[in-house]
Amino acid sequence: MHTILALTRAIVNSNSMVGNRGVIPMIADLNFLDEWIPEQMEPGTMFLLDGAGELGKAENPYWAVLACPACGALGLITRQQCAGLEAMICGSEVCSAEYFLADGYICYRPPN
Numbered sequence: 001m002h003t004i005l006a007l008t009r010a011i012v013n014s015n016s017m018v019g020n021r022g023v024i025p026m027i028a029d030l031n032f033l034d035e036w037i038p039e040q041m042e043p044g045t046m047f048l049l050d051g052a053g054e055l056g057k058a059e060n061p062y063w064a065v066l067a068c069p070a071c072g073a074l075g076l077i078t079r080q081q082c083a084g085l086e087a088m089i090c091g092s093e094v095c096s097a098e099y100f101l102a103d104g105y106i107c108y109r110p111p112n
């Protein structure tokens with residue numbers, strides 16, 4: 001866990017979108033669903049779209065559905081977000097958690 005934390009801090013410090021705020025993110029396990037079963041989309045669960053790459057922009061298409069690690073709201077994420085290159089902000093009205101993927105984990109800043 002210490003190694004992951006150090007890695008996460010390094011990533012956060014190099015990411016201007018979520019870094020530079022002195023906030024150490026929380027970390028959640030990333031779980032995968034093979035089949036689309038909405039009831040099993042618990043916080044931190046990802047489901048790769050059947051038609052990954054077919055929706056959205058050609059250079060950065062929608063790739064998966066991810067349940068917010070803080071509130072469980074479902075959101076579409078893009079290929080770049082899937083690869084950990086872009087952060088996401090939860091789309092729920094009651095939650096504004098920011099999160100990004102890193103090495104099989106979800107790093108997130110809980111909503112205030």
Ligand SMILES: [Zn+2]
Nearest residue numbers: 068071090095
């Ligand atoms: Zn949320």
